[in-house]
Amino acid sequence: MSTMTREETQALIQEVLEVYPEKAAKDRAKHLAANDQSVEQSKKCITSNRKSLPGVMTIRGCAYAGSKGVVWGPIKDMIHISHGPVGCGQYSRAGRRNYYVGMTGVNTFGTMNFTSDFQEKDIVFGGDKKLDKLISEIDQLFPLNKGITVQSECPIGLIGDDIEAVAKKKGKELNKPVVPVRCEGFRGVSQSLGHHIANDAVRDWVLHNRDNDNSFVSTPYDVTIIGDYNIGGDAWSSRTLLEEMGLRVIAQWSGDGTLAEMENTPKAKLNLLHCYRSMNYISRHMEEKYGIPWMEYNFFGPTKIEESLRAIAARFDDKIKAGAERVIAKYKPLMEEIIAKYKPRLEGKRVMLYVGGLRPRHIIGAYEDLGMEVVGTGYEFAHNDDYDRTMKEMGNATLIYDDVTGYEFEEFVKKIKPDLIGSGIKEKYIFQKMGIPFRQMHSWDYSGPYHGYDGFAIFARDMDMTLNNPCWGKLQAPWKKQAAESASQAA
């Protein structure tokens, strides 16, 4: 099946919606759309950031996941306490592969799990005393920590603990930032609100800490990488490009980032924002308070990298502009080689994506560089502004799905029959068992990095490795295959 027309896409949506009860179908219909590039405002054709329907299999996370898992978690020299029962912290521990350098347990704590392990008595009598004790213990056992955050789990909000008071008290006592984050899982409809809450906590408790401290000498070429979580080393492969073109990266938010970097961010000249959804809040705040402009960029695939490098350089003087051209020229032969190698093997293949944050739109360029086509895309927790940005990237009449349910996703795949699906671990084995090549696009399927020129080489190899894997021809049992073959020969 080649590309679908608008009518076919609409018909597919209608067909999939048929099994729902009337009310649910009406609600879900608002979240599914055929892309229309001529529409300027996405809210006219797709609804997003709404509560998932009870009874459907949503793939979303919670506010705690957005704060502890995404924004705060990767800050390596702070200790992040999962305040509440033990499960939330343990099951989210180290799963996101935010790489960092440091000695874990001595001066960095990224892959460790700290929890207050709530018991019944803590729910009944409150957990503030426990938290107080816990923070003292942590500081005694891990004296090289630079600060502590308290990431609330659901019960904290329900029983009304005053973690702010404890944090203030302990912050004075230890003379370190102790940050209470009110990211209880029940807040909001998805992890998106967790990002916002975490951003607000950074704004209120961290960002201004060094406002009157001028010991950090800034240069006119200081930039920051914001919203890159260093999954599989993403931020590193982005950072090298920026440094090669003559910029100085003074902070990484928050992959391989430190507290000091965050505190020094107001001294940057430009904030470079990769994941718009999770960190636009703090970028907007810094623009207003410190007058630091911010811009979005896209480091997936050579075409977009080139565009982004030039756009970034345009904000600086000729030296940086020349630097950007130098970097582009340097990597061009390498990229041409990779495309020459993989494009013939991947050309014309069709991809469906369902991820979160920035990827459903940012990766499209990288696939297109390999001659592949994205025929469907969707976000777990995007808002209107994300879809505004997506609709221009996607082809006309392609399928867009917001907060897609397990059932809808399966049905879409059955009908559209893509050659590759990019989504998360929860979807992986369903689709692999259906015989469709699958890549996890949250954790890069334990590979990576995918950002930057170096990342594109790995990306291309991984896609080829998955799509052209001989195992996809071996899904049918040999005896069944023989029967089918002999039947066709007889006929």
Add this chain to the structure above:
Amino acid sequence: MPKVMLRYSDSGKLLFYIAKKDQEEEIAKVEQDDDNAWGGAVELTDGSKYYIDPISPPPKFPTTLSFKKA
């Protein structure tokens, strides 16, 4: 009274961002925009209208202001 953050877009147009709604829209028309004051009735590109008492002297953008729905 939504709190609105106003900032310039890359193309130099003034953007109207309501954090609570994650709504970002360009401003199509402002009643008063001169050296003396900025404000009055504000119309966005999607047709929605807001009002703010003219601020004198004009504020420096980016900034956050409280608007009334008109």
